[in-house]
Amino acid sequence: MKNTPTGKEKPVKSAPVEEVWILKLYVAGQTPKSIAAFANLKKICDEHLCGKYRIEIIDLLKNPMLAKGDQILAIPTVVRQLPPPVKKLIGDLANTQRVLIGLDIKPAAKVVK
Amino acid sequence: MAKPERKIVLDKCPTGIRGFDEISNGGLPKGRPTLICGGAGCGKTVLAMEFLLRGAIQYKEPGVFVSFEETPKDLSENFASLGYDLDDMTARKLIAIDHIYIERSEIEETGEYDLEGLFIRLAHAIDSIKAKRIVLDTIESLFSGLSNEGILRAELRRLFHWLKDRGITAVITGESGRNGLTRYGLEEYVADCVISLDFRIREQISTRRLRIIKYRGSSHGADEYPFLVEKTGISILPVTSLGLDHTVSNERISSGIPRLDNMLAGKGFYRGSTILVSGTAGTGKTSFAAKFVEVACKRGERCLYLAFEESADQIIRNMHSIGTDLAPWVKKGNLKFHASRPSLYGLEMHLVTIHNLISDFKPRIVIVDPVSNLTAVGTSVEVKSVLTRLFDYLKANHITAFLTDLVHFGGSLERTNEEISSLIDTWVLLRDIELNGERNRGLYILKSRGMAHSNQIREVLLSDRGIELVDVYLGPGGVLTGSARAAQEAKEEAEARDHLGEVNRRMREQDRKRQVLEARIAALRTEFEAESEELRTMTAEERKRRDSVSADQTEMARLRKADRSTDSRKEGKKRAKK
Numbered sequence: 001m002k003n004t005p006t007g008k009e010k011p012v013k014s015a016p017v018e019e020v021w022i023l024k025l026y027v028a029g030q031t032p033k034s035i036a037a038f039a040n041l042k043k044i045c046d047e048h049l050c051g052k053y054r055i056e057i058i059d060l061l062k063n064p065m066l067a068k069g070d071q072i073l074a075i076p077t078v079v080r081q082l083p084p085p086v087k088k089l090i091g092d093l094a095n096t097q098r099v100l101i102g103l104d105i106k107p108a109a110k111v112v113k
Numbered sequence: 114m115a116k117p118e119r120k121i122v123l124d125k126c127p128t129g130i131r132g133f134d135e136i137s138n139g140g141l142p143k144g145r146p147t148l149i150c151g152g153a154g155c156g157k158t159v160l161a162m163e164f165l166l167r168g169a170i171q172y173k174e175p176g177v178f179v180s181f182e183e184t185p186k187d188l189s190e191n192f193a194s195l196g197y198d199l200d201d202m203t204a205r206k207l208i209a210i211d212h213i214y215i216e217r218s219e220i221e222e223t224g225e226y227d228l229e230g231l232f233i234r235l236a237h238a239i240d241s242i243k244a245k246r247i248v249l250d251t252i253e254s255l256f257s258g259l260s261n262e263g264i265l266r267a268e269l270r271r272l273f274h275w276l277k278d279r280g281i282t283a284v285i286t287g288e289s290g291r292n293g294l295t296r297y298g299l300e301e302y303v304a305d306c307v308i309s310l311d312f313r314i315r316e317q318i319s320t321r322r323l324r325i326i327k328y329r330g331s332s333h334g335a336d337e338y339p340f341l342v343e344k345t346g347i348s349i350l351p352v353t354s355l356g357l358d359h360t361v362s363n364e365r366i367s368s369g370i371p372r373l374d375n376m377l378a379g380k381g382f383y384r385g386s387t388i389l390v391s392g393t394a395g396t397g398k399t400s401f402a403a404k405f406v407e408v409a410c411k412r413g414e415r416c417l418y419l420a421f422e423e424s425a426d427q428i429i430r431n432m433h434s435i436g437t438d439l440a441p442w443v444k445k446g447n448l449k450f451h452a453s454r455p456s457l458y459g460l461e462m463h464l465v466t467i468h469n470l471i472s473d474f475k476p477r478i479v480i481v482d483p484v485s486n487l488t489a490v491g492t493s494v495e496v497k498s499v500l501t502r503l504f505d506y507l508k509a510n511h512i513t514a515f516l517t518d519l520v521h522f523g524g525s526l527e528r529t530n531e532e533i534s535s536l537i538d539t540w541v542l543l544r545d546i547e548l549n550g551e552r553n554r555g556l557y558i559l560k561s562r563g564m565a566h567s568n569q570i571r572e573v574l575l576s577d578r579g580i581e582l583v584d585v586y587l588g589p590g591g592v593l594t595g596s597a598r599a600a601q602e603a604k605e606e607a608e609a610r611d612h613l614g615e616v617n618r619r620m621r622e623q624d625r626k627r628q629v630l631e632a633r634i635a636a637l638r639t640e641f642e643a644e645s646e647e648l649r650t651m652t653a654e655e656r657k658r659r660d661s662v663s664a665d666q667t668e669m670a671r672l673r674k675a676d677r678s679t680d681s682r683k684e685g686k687k688r689a690k691k
Contacts, residue, residue: 028229037224060230064237067230071214074259075229090259091224102221 021053022081026072028060033092037076040093048105123330126282129167132349136334146273146283148303150294151310157286161248163346168246169207176246177209177238181254185210206242215258228268248284256297273302305329320459339461350465359509369404372582376567385511387504391518392543396554398517402480403432409478410442417476418450421486425450436577460491460499483517504536538562546594553595
């Protein structure tokens with residue numbers, strides 16, 4: 001599954017601004033929920049982070065040992081690696097409001113944009 | 114749901130936990146999940162962990178411990194105190210520990226999800242060491258970490274199916290809840306075997322208990338079994354009530370006091386019997402126990418001395434006063450003291466401890482000194498129940514039990530506070546006999562099953578020569594003991610001496626009389642002999658005189674030329690002969 005979203009839509013726009021968001025999306029195979037989660041995450045990031053983000057997709061079926069490090073139980077899970085503090089979101093990210101709160105993305109980002 | 118696939122004989126997964134495999138007829142159901150539920154601090158984690166560790170060490174079944182609460186560091190520290198080196202075992206791939214940390218405040222739920230991540234982690238851990246056993250230590254933490262109960266329940270159901278499919282013996286712990294066995298109703302998913310742990314405090318003494326609530330497809334003990342978390346792990350006492358079908362021994366063993374043996378048909382107690390020495394304070398109960406121990410140690414037997422009143426050192430010191438030195442036997446390993454306050458823990462715990470001590474030390478004789486102190490931690494019904502089980506266990510193992518029992522003043526001497534008299538085979542009663550302003554110790558045998566025992570009261574004398582039993586004085590004045598007995602004995606002795614003196618005196622007198630008589634006989638004989646001698650002398654003189662007279666007459670006749678001279682001479686001769 002990794003290949004489809006990664007190859008096509010992993011936009012690493014390393015902006016000159018120091019604030020780069022690194023988001024890890026944990027999935028287990030190509031399930032509908034994972035695909036939905038990726039689509040939702042991408043949409044929100046594009047809208048609010050204006051390119052200053054990077055999404056890493058980790059497939060636990062391929063690297064099961066990585067689940068331990070970030071204490072992954074639920075699939076899909078998004079971990080906000082940067083900026084600190086680490087935050088965790090679970091679910092398919094369908095509830096945009098909750099995603100914004102969970103990732104601590106201020107609507108101000110919109111204004112900045 | 115698993116009914117159709119159930120085999121005729123259920124495979125069991127032995128736990129290796131002391132006593133558990135006995136009550137569960139072999140262990141936990143193999144390849145199925147088992148729920149252990151109970152309140153905080155009742156030993157769920159220890160039980161689960163021990164199942165895993167013993168499985169890995171004793172049965173070569175590696176196990177995964179999934180902790181939702183404690184970190185691996187905490188766990189290895191906690192289990193180091195039970196003598197397990199978790200880090201080493203992890204390194205040797207005997208166990209794997211996975212700590213799953215879940216904190217609601219750090220997680221935002223943003224839509225549909227499942228717990229595939231958990232499954233992947235479990236699968237990874239299981240595969241990494243080829244685990245056969247798994248423990249999920251409080252999987253309920255998921256409920257506090259995640260809010261969508263609908264998803265959780267569906268996923269849990271899937272999890273237990275998944276574990277079953279993999280054929281892994283799983284132990285799931287759960288906190289007991291108000292409505293039901295667990296707070297979140299885990300028993301709904303784990304339907305094969307449910308074990309409940311309980312931690313009860315009564316009168317400030319806590320007792321842990323274990324009960325198998327259900328066990329599909331297997332018989333199991335249904336009682337509540339007390340258990341103990343010891344230095345070596347959990348031990349459960351499987352003894353509830355043993356039957357009365359134990360074999361008995363005809364062997365007799367000495368009490369250590371020859372005269373007491375004499376009172377018991379000359380041979381002492383039966384091996385494997387239950388002996389009670391009861392009495393009021395200070396009647397020498399412990400001394401009797403010490404003597405019994407000493408003689409058993411001399412025979413080379415092992416003795417376990419359960420002291421509930423005095424420390425081992427104190428007993429050893431005090432027993433020097435009756436000339437018994439127990440210290441060498443302790444050093445030699447024949448004698449083992451276990452001194453504890455009865456109030457240290459509950460009755461059931463005492464039973465577990467005693468049970469473990471016995472199965473480790475394998476004594477032939479067990480002393481409980483005194484059994485009455487156990488009443489401090491339970492009602493008489495409980496004490497009786499515990500003691501019955503203890504005695505049954507001892508009897509079944511041919512261990513002679515020697516108990517002392519403190520009878521309180523004012524109570525009847527011929528009953529024990531613990532209502533155990535019916536359990537006793539030989540009952541020696543020590544009592545104070547108060548007389549003439551002093552107290553003395555009297556002993557008698559209240560009962561002794563299976564032997565013709567003495568019905569006499571003996572007085573007990575404790576001295577540095579040991580315990581002596583002496584006959585009490587029985588006379589018109591009643592039973593006399595102590596100085597009264599001594600005085601009476603002295604009096605009798607004096608009387609006897611007087612009597613003997615009189616006899617001797619009379620004999621001497623008689624002797625003297627005989628001597629006097631003999632002297633007199635001798636004197637008379639001498640006198641008689643003297644007279645006879647005189648008489649003989651006189652006769653001889655007479656004859657001489659006659660002869661001279663006759664000669665004169667003959668001479669005169671010759672001179673006178675008389676005729677009748679021959680006749681008169683003949684007559685004179687005749688007279689002399691006479």
